[in-house]
Amino acid sequence: MPRIDGARLLADLRRMADFGRYKTGVHRPTFTAEDVESRRWLAGRMREAGLDPVIDGIGNVLGRAAGDGRRLLMGSHTDTQPQGGWLDGVMGVIYGLEVARAFRDDPATAGLAVEVASWADEESHYLSFLGSKSFVGELSEADIDQARNRDDGTPLRAALARAGLSGRPRLALDPARYVGYLEAHIEQGGYLEAGGKRIGVVTAIVGIFGYRVVFSGVQNHAGTTPMPIRKDAGVALVRFCNALYERFAAISGPRSVWTVGRILLEPGAPAIIPGRAEMLLQFRDEDLRVMERFEKALMDLAAETNAAGPCPVTVEALSRVPPTGMAPAFQEALAAVAEQTVPGGWMRMPSAAGHDAQILAHRLPAGMMFVPSIGGVSHHYSEDTDEADIVLGCQVFADAAARILRG
Amino acid sequence: MPRIDGARLLADLRRMADFGRYKTGVHRPTFTAEDVESRRWLAGRMREAGLDPVIDGIGNVLGRAAGDGRRLLMGSHTDTQPQGGWLDGVMGVIYGLEVARAFRDDPATAGLAVEVASWADEESHYLSFLGSKSFVGELSEADIDQARNRDDGTPLRAALARAGLSGRPRLALDPARYVGYLEAHIEQGGYLEAGGKRIGVVTAIVGIFGYRVVFSGVQNHAGTTPMPIRKDAGVALVRFCNALYERFAAISGPRSVWTVGRILLEPGAPAIIPGRAEMLLQFRDEDLRVMERFEKALMDLAAETNAAGPCPVTVEALSRVPPTGMAPAFQEALAAVAEQTVPGGWMRMPSAAGHDAQILAHRLPAGMMFVPSIGGVSHHYSEDTDEADIVLGCQVFADAAARILRG
Numbered sequence: 001m002p003r004i005d006g007a008r009l010l011a012d013l014r015r016m017a018d019f020g021r022y023k024t025g026v027h028r029p030t031f032t033a034e035d036v037e038s039r040r041w042l043a044g045r046m047r048e049a050g051l052d053p054v055i056d057g058i059g060n061v062l063g064r065a066a067g068d069g070r071r072l073l074m075g076s077h078t079d080t081q082p083q084g085g086w087l088d089g090v091m092g093v094i095y096g097l098e099v100a101r102a103f104r105d106d107p108a109t110a111g112l113a114v115e116v117a118s119w120a121d122e123e124s125h126y127l128s129f130l131g132s133k134s135f136v137g138e139l140s141e142a143d144i145d146q147a148r149n150r151d152d153g154t155p156l157r158a159a160l161a162r163a164g165l166s167g168r169p170r171l172a173l174d175p176a177r178y179v180g181y182l183e184a185h186i187e188q189g190g191y192l193e194a195g196g197k198r199i200g201v202v203t204a205i206v207g208i209f210g211y212r213v214v215f216s217g218v219q220n221h222a223g224t225t226p227m228p229i230r231k232d233a234g235v236a237l238v239r240f241c242n243a244l245y246e247r248f249a250a251i252s253g254p255r256s257v258w259t260v261g262r263i264l265l266e267p268g269a270p271a272i273i274p275g276r277a278e279m280l281l282q283f284r285d286e287d288l289r290v291m292e293r294f295e296k297a298l299m300d301l302a303a304e305t306n307a308a309g310p311c312p313v314t315v316e317a318l319s320r321v322p323p324t325g326m327a328p329a330f331q332e333a334l335a336a337v338a339e340q341t342v343p344g345g346w347m348r349m350p351s352a353a354g355h356d357a358q359i360l361a362h363r364l365p366a367g368m369m370f371v372p373s374i375g376g377v378s379h380h381y382s383e384d385t386d387e388a389d390i391v392l393g394c395q396v397f398a399d400a401a402a403r404i405l406r407g
Numbered sequence: 408m409p410r411i412d413g414a415r416l417l418a419d420l421r422r423m424a425d426f427g428r429y430k431t432g433v434h435r436p437t438f439t440a441e442d443v444e445s446r447r448w449l450a451g452r453m454r455e456a457g458l459d460p461v462i463d464g465i466g467n468v469l470g471r472a473a474g475d476g477r478r479l480l481m482g483s484h485t486d487t488q489p490q491g492g493w494l495d496g497v498m499g500v501i502y503g504l505e506v507a508r509a510f511r512d513d514p515a516t517a518g519l520a521v522e523v524a525s526w527a528d529e530e531s532h533y534l535s536f537l538g539s540k541s542f543v544g545e546l547s548e549a550d551i552d553q554a555r556n557r558d559d560g561t562p563l564r565a566a567l568a569r570a571g572l573s574g575r576p577r578l579a580l581d582p583a584r585y586v587g588y589l590e591a592h593i594e595q596g597g598y599l600e601a602g603g604k605r606i607g608v609v610t611a612i613v614g615i616f617g618y619r620v621v622f623s624g625v626q627n628h629a630g631t632t633p634m635p636i637r638k639d640a641g642v643a644l645v646r647f648c649n650a651l652y653e654r655f656a657a658i659s660g661p662r663s664v665w666t667v668g669r670i671l672l673e674p675g676a677p678a679i680i681p682g683r684a685e686m687l688l689q690f691r692d693e694d695l696r697v698m699e700r701f702e703k704a705l706m707d708l709a710a711e712t713n714a715a716g717p718c719p720v721t722v723e724a725l726s727r728v729p730p731t732g733m734a735p736a737f738q739e740a741l742a743a744v745a746e747q748t749v750p751g752g753w754m755r756m757p758s759a760a761g762h763d764a765q766i767l768a769h770r771l772p773a774g775m776m777f778v779p780s781i782g783g784v785s786h787h788y789s790e791d792t793d794e795a796d797i798v799l800g801c802q803v804f805a806d807a808a809a810r811i812l813r814g
Binding site for chain 2: 354
């Protein structure tokens with residue numbers, strides 16, 4: 001089996017962390033100067049690894065393999081959350097790079113073809129999964145025309161021009177070229193650490209359903225309006241939300257999560273009865289049946305609330321992304337290698353966060369592997385993973401890639 | 408008894424509504440050009456009514472009576488809420504003016520001395536009860552230095568200078584000069600209308616206790632953080648708020664009101680577990696014992712929440728204004744006249760909103776009278792009162808004033 005070079009792997013990860021270094025993490029939003037510079041550096045490293053790199057018209061970096069055989073596509077993203085962690089995304093890209101080098105350096109694997117990608121803007125600075133969507137054919141020119149930076153409103157077209165990418169063609173997936181897609185990532189949660197495991201074999205990427213729930217009341221004077229005749233949209237929201245928490249808890253799957261991240265009362269003054277109230281609700285699960293159960297509970301509660309009064313409620317679905325199952329053959333390859341490498345030290349688990357693999361899975365068999373996050377922390381500059389876990393993960397990833405390519 | 412002139416009264420009210428007219432209401436925030444102009448016009452009408460008007464260094468307009476005897480002070484305010492109603496405040500001032508004219512015109516009452524005031528900024532554009540607080544000696548120069556416009560931050564000093572009031576002395580109450588203070592106002596609620604009554608005799612102005620309740624949680628990823636280990640400040644707030652509604656309802660007085668006017672989750676993003684949550688709570692009652700019961704229920708619930716975890720809660724008192732009882736003799740005078748004028752067509756009731764009378768009551772016997780608000784609406788340009796009710800109310804007010812002055 002190919003031996004990965006742990007020192008070379010860690011050195012490349014540390015070099016990438018120089019682009020936009022922020023405290024112990026990295027601040028490298030998509031198409032900032034640091035992000036563009038890091039993509040050029042990455043393309044250079046791909047060339048040194050024997051790959052033929054290209055940066056396409058949406059910012060994807062793809063290191064292509066010579067030859068005719070079917071390839072395994074590997075990758076993740078190199079943009080980061082604001083003031084984010086040093087491994088979130090980048091690790092999976094550098095794993096791919098290291099696997100390509102390890103395969104090349106070992107006569108036993110030199111014939112196996114791998115390609116490595118960094119998908120642009122996984123972190124949604126302009127548009128969620130921008131690069132992987134473009135690659136699989138789910139991003140139109142009109143989508144690009146409309147996309148703007150979520151923080152400062154910069155048009156995506158202007159950002160692409162500034163990055164020197166205007167007019168370049170966009171890469172388009174030819175499914176016949178690949179046996180599938182494999183992605184490694186930090187877990188971003190605490191299940192591996194809590195279970196004392198070093199490798200996670202991802203069974204599915206959870207689905208995310210999101211809703212805006214709006215209550216209509218009657219705005220009025222908080223002193224002179226008697227309680228019995230009030231139509232307080234805030235009271236309606238609090239009661240609804242409290243009941244929803246109880247109903248969801250009663251029908252939850254083992255790893256279901258649900259969150260109300262925003263509540264807004266209008267006009268929001270201490271002496272005015274809220275005339276309108278809004279909340280943003282989101283839930284995630286690996287099992288579509290659980291998600292549909294949650295949605296039904298939400299809709300039932302809304303119907304009961306509307307029947308009972310006094311404040312009508314509307315439920316608007318904002319997103320409805322179903323769970324994405326990972327290819328069973330890829331799960332088995334990862335599981336077999338993990339058991340061989342760290343017997344009993346791995347587990348199967350869903351991914352509770354979204355990843356480019358769920359987009360690639362629309363057109364290719366896809367698999368994912370996790371390494372532990374210290375303290376379960378991510379989306380923060382203090383995010384980290386033990387070096388030994390980083391190196392072990394890359395070896396498992398390389399061995400699984402070889403196993404998949406050998407069929 | 409003196410006869411008020413309904414046509415003259417309504418004409419003055421309509422003239423005042425020209426200053427800052429907005430749709431069917433008035434937009435006349437304190438110390439805007441329209442407000443300053445209306446004060447000058449009012450001072451002129453006071454002079455025509457035989458009073459000696461002065462606009463003092465805080466914007467109070469006081470029409471003083473000649474002679475030595477003890478006077479009855481009457482008034483209210485002429486600033487308005489943004490896009491507010493045409494009678495809120497102004498009606499009580501013009502009632503005073505009309506009573507002064509009616510007394511002067513009738514030999515039987517010409518010897519009775521009344522003075523009429525428009526207190527500056529009752530509506531809190533700069534500082535709640537600014538003018539009446541100044542008059543009773545509860546406003547320091549430092550308070551004036553610090554006060555700023557709640558909307559645009561203009562310093563009060565600058566607004567006073569622009570209004571031409573800098574350097575003028577501020578009027579100071581001499582309690583020996585007055586038998587007391589009488590104020591008429593629109594009800595701003597729907598109790599009179601619902602009960603088919605035309606006059607309200609105010610028993611007390613409700614107290615207002617206000618609180619900021621803050622929950623501390625741990626901000627985290629809404630996908631990767633399992634439900635059992637979450638410390639969601641938003642969940643803690645919703646549960647607390649729901650329990651509080653139930654406890655308050657169980658210990659409420661007949662007219663208690665309580666309101667959560669603002670809820671804030673931080674950071675307020677759909678995919679982030681709130682790390683901090685805040686709500687503004689306010690309750691009002693005419694009975695201090697009920698208010699203390701509410702406060703105890705709030706503090707008990709906070710203590711239970713802190714004992715149970717996982718999100719600690721703090722309760723900060725923002726305001727703690729106790730109820731203000733109206734002088735019994737003034738209530739009796741108003742009640743006797745009301746029963747004589749509209750037998751059975753009046754009722755005793757608390758004021759659920761704050762009024763200058765609660766400030767004057769710190770140093771003078773004070774009384775208040777209400778007329779009905781159509782649909783209970785106020786703080787909106789559509790606020791209105793039937794003309795017949797406006798005229799009837801002024802007659803009752805005049806007769807009660809005469810009764811009080813005659814002892």
